[in-house]
Amino acid sequence: MKEYYNHHEVEPKWQKIWDDEKAFATSTDYSKPKYYALVEFPYPSGQGLHVGHPRPYTALDIVARKRRMQGYNVLYPMGWDAFGLPTENYAIKNHIHPKIVTKNNVERFKNQLHSLGYSFDWDREINTTDPGYYHWTQWIFLKLFNAGLAYKTEMPINWCTSCKVGLANEEVVNGVCERCGSEVVRKVKSQWMLKITEYAEKLIEGLDSVDYVERIATQQRNWIGKSTGAEVQFALTGKEDKLTVYTTRCDTLFGATYMVMSPEHPYIDKYKDSISNWDEVCAYREEASKKSDFERAELAKDKTGVELKGLTATNPVTGKEIPIWISDYVLMSYGTGAIMAVPAHDERDWDFAKKFNLPIIEVVAGSDVPVTEKVYTDVATGTLVNSGFLNGLSVADAKAKMIEYLESNKIGCAKTNYKLRDWVFSRQRYWGEPIPIIHCDKCGYVPLKEEELPLMLPEVESYMPTDNGESPLAAMTEWVNVKCPKCGGDAKRETDTMPQWAGSSWYFLRYTDPKNDKELASKEALKYWLPVDWYNGGMEHTTLHLLYSRFWHRFLYDQGVVPTKEPYAKRTSHGMILGENGEKMSKSRGNVVNPDDIVRDYGADTLRTYEMFIGAFDQAAAWSEDGVKGCRRFLERVWKLQEILTDGDKYSDDLEAKMHQTIKKVSSDFESLKYNTAIAAMMALINDFYKKGSVNRAEFGTLLRLLTPVAPHITEELWEANGYEGRLYNAAWPEYSDEKCVESTVTIAVQVNGKLRATIQAPKDGEKDAIIAQAKEAAAEKITGNIIKEIYVPGKIVNIVCK
């Protein structure tokens, strides 16, 4: 018998053996069935691994190890999303090249991950900062550029006053920079943009063909924000131009009593001569332009605005002349930058009309309260009134009829809109992929030739962005000044770099063929491995990273580069691990747990088991060191089963059903995010072994095979020490049969009038009448009066209803 379980010896021993035997190398034999399990690759921060990291990594390690035992060729890779601001900021502060900082951090992360016994195929490790990798990130950018999906535009962008970079709208949280928390202001800059909006529809449609956790799919849909409505043209009194608006409620057109334009609307300048209160208008615009989108939103409670005196429009269905206002609650970035206001049936318009005393006309009847007192927005029950040819129709019918009318009279059309905005793709930073574009005064933006890639990130003296918002690369004149590839004249390189999202938008493709220097990955490899079978990541990435990578993938599909429309067949997400006090772990709260300490004191297997047992996988869970101890105790009890191990090459009769039930439960729980109940089932199983006082070799072998994905080191050691054949990582996953899951006798609950009164033991396929008779006898004292009903649910419950 083996000595007391010592993880200090057992864990490094097996990690070395797995390395030496290349136990988890992915096969390139493409005739085998494949399984591609993916976790989000980490940003190698200076803090090292956090206890949050092992949660998803262990979960999919379990899936990967199980699938290997089931005969799949598994790809479970790991890499580094290593470009990014914290590294650059650290480099600036400490005068160390970000390349060195990255190298050190990666080394540390890798050692930490290795100590946890993950079955990653390290031969396929990738790093986004490696020129052999960003070669292809740049290549994809050129593809996007050549397809017209990358463009440069002067636009007000979100400018972080501290990071000195432009941010995508998606990166701004509550008006402050998502990364550093500093104030974000508006600044006009020439920016590279990617036309993700052109893919809005495809990105919505694609969600129907994949298996995403429902709330993830919902968030993606809401973020894209599709709405269907109509564009309607309003004639401007005495002008040639029409003012076009977008509306989702064209049924209420008869109730449009005024219009509102965004303060940035181009018609305001165009018709300035007609506007009699120009000074007032200018003052309002000035004030609005100072506000960021966020301030505009914050000040929203109280509506502000100015009427454009001298400029009016005509309601195309009533023929009435209506005033035009400007207000900052109308955004230039959505729809057409102008709206028709129907105060009776839109909350914001109602507030605005009340404040400025504008007419409110009811066109949908159905409210108990007059619309002058309360806005009525219900679309399900109302009926159209005061609306000419729409009178008497439901809202839905009225919409259809109105669109017909608009189109036949050429004053409008059906129209779909999306909330999604284009992706701001430039960063005024050093530590990112250089954008492979040259600007020539004569030829415009000229892309580099594919053969010139990768465009290497040059060495610079200082990584500090310049105060005027230029990237540090702008100071490198010998790098910046080049000849135009088209005309040979003087030209300049683009000095902005790509955002961190770029490298992570396609990394899962590179894992399939990571060393290929001719293509991003071979067609063969892509065809075999795609799509990713299961991708797990944090909830915080369900809108940004997930949407961006789906966009790039779909674009590459359209270009014939990848074989599938969608990159990920299945997407799940894990909950956060909180401190012992239930708060988010942070240095300032002093509740950070270092995984290295847990590995040292309790072992990697204990950490892995605990993180899976801690609670429902998709929910946040608070750390508990006592809980860690409980898991260590469980593994020790598994170890000590050796003391009661007996011979036997098949399950003993009294445990056979339990064995089959456990295999079934563990097998399905591992695939459905229920790691906690899978472990509970194994705990219950060993409790049965101890209760019985013995476990035979067949039973013990099955337990080891079920447990090894969770706790691979201890189980591998027990497998070897007790003379089981071969390596456990190569063993076959245990089989079960549904038939054998059922015990020969079952316990049936007996209820009288719905209350539990007794339980009886009965054969599993007993006759209904016999069981009911047995139940009546068991609960005889509780049955009073006449029996009016007897319910029997086979194998579960008998309910006697009496009165």
Next chain:
RNA sequence: GCUGGUGUGGCGGAAUAGGUAGACGCAAGGGACUUAAAAUCCCUCGGGGGCAACUCCGUGCCGGUUCAAGUCCGGCCACCAGCACCA
């Protein structure tokens, strides 16, 4: 405000499809072993009442459907996360 999620013992959490609420673990209490402690093993462990067999109450709150509701329906409340005037 809108959207999504959650609400079950002292704690983390179980409970396919409505069918014995509290699996599994932690903590706590009692006992065994020990000179003692740790470790380990055994017992108890939702609340009230009873000497006891037993009994009543109990899954955020109010109501409903059902032989039967943590689970379904209607109406609330609380907390967490995301979004922010999207026409």
